[in-house]
């Protein structure tokens with residue numbers, strides 16, 4: 089699949105030198121300008137950019153289900169694990185990386201900083217000390233692989249969602265499940281959802297702690313009842329059961345004081 093440009097070249101002659109190689113996917117481009125850290129390199133204007141519903145080799149992801157066709161030589165900016173530029177999709181621009189940009193330096197960006205899913209993962213040959221090796225969409229990369237690099241907001245939101253879904257899985261085993269924990273985070277309200285989820289998490293932790301206290305008291309109460317023979321109907325408090333009482337029920341199964349622990 090060779091890239092066939094459909095736009096007038098060069099599209100950014102003042103700032104970019106494109107070096108086309110005959111072999112597929114070995115083209116690259118160099119900066120013609122020197123910029124301080126995070127300075128504007130190029131805007132992602134509409135046009136030439138157009139919206140796309142799905143990712144292709146020629147698109148950059150802008151949101152959960154939003155992609156854009158670059159329709160320019162900016163497409164020749166390769167991946168690097170220590171990139172020289174950042175695609176800031178929220179602000180629709182390309183900016184210099186944290187070390188700034190030198191004229192003659194290769195233009196590179198970190199593909200998973202925009203792409204959640206990549207149809208064609210590849211093995212990175214950037215040779216940098218921090219090379220991540222296999223480069224895929226952020227979805228298929230570990231937190232460690234995504235550390236230390238600038239990521240766009242939509243990727244951060246999706247990573248948070250991935251983390252929460254993992255956390256909900258753990259909580260399911262711990263018998264506490266967030267009521268909305270499995271609902272996908274809506275990109276438009278991700279920040280509010282994030283705060284709501286933090287509150288939910290704090291309350292779940294509080295419930296778990298309270299249940300531990302109740303369970304400890306119940307254990308103490310039952311052991312006291314066993315020692316003393318108990319009362320005929322058992323203590324009223326022991327009949328109110330929390331959601332984590334299944335453990336206790338198992339432990340106490342077959343106990344002669346069955347009435348006291350019946351639900």
Ligand SMILES: [Zn+2]
Pocket residue numbers: 168169170212213214215216218219220221
């Ligand atoms: Zn690399």
